[in-house]
Amino acid sequence: MGKKEHLSSKGFEEIIGISSKMNKKRTFEDKYNHCKSYLGMNVLPDGECTINYNLPAHWVQTFLTSEGMFYTYLAEKKSRNKVYQGCDSSLELGQSNHDVAVLLSLKKFFNGGYIKLKYSYSDIYECEKSRTVNRYILRDTQTIIKFVDQYPMLTKKQLDYFDWKKLVNMKDNEYHKTKEGLKLMEEIIANVNSKRESN
Secondary structure, three states, rough: OOHHHHOOOEEEHHHHHHHHOOOOOHHHHHHHHHHHOOOOOEEEEHHHHHHOOOOOOHHHHHHHHHHHHEEOOOOOEEEOOEEEEEEEEEEEEHHHEEHHHHHHHHHHHHHHHHOOOOOOOOOOOOOHHHOEEEEEOOOOOOHHHHHHHHOOHHHHHHHHHHHHHHHHHHHOOHHHHHHHHHHHHHHHHOHHHHHOOOO
């Protein structure tokens, strides 16, 4: 367009052809193969995938700001016929199945965690037929805290992180094992993430 090529029939048709394959109109194969190639996804003999690319920390911070969720699950659990109060905290990031290589890159960056659903990520057909959104889940709370404290988020999501960090500390101090502590933790959880007031 800068060269005025859109003013000719040939140039105009070329622009229509390019724009018809962009954004939501781009094929699953295009999106999957781009991430796989750019991030250097390799398949090991045992079927596991490795990533060559090292994500920059500030990119991870930005991605976390837009896609991350800080969760704390409180639920009764049973083990060996004994019921106890469970408390699990995690960081979860969702991504479309064609971009599963991004989640593998996050797993490499944080040196841990897992991806849900589990399938052969190197098989484009398995990726395409999997659930549309895959999730990377990290439960290593100290790794999460170390990273976010060093690279704070510049949106209201930082408030969710502060509450989540408070919940992690409360669990470490066994608040979830008392009625009063459990109630306080439930009150915090009731006002985070999508339940946080916009003001």
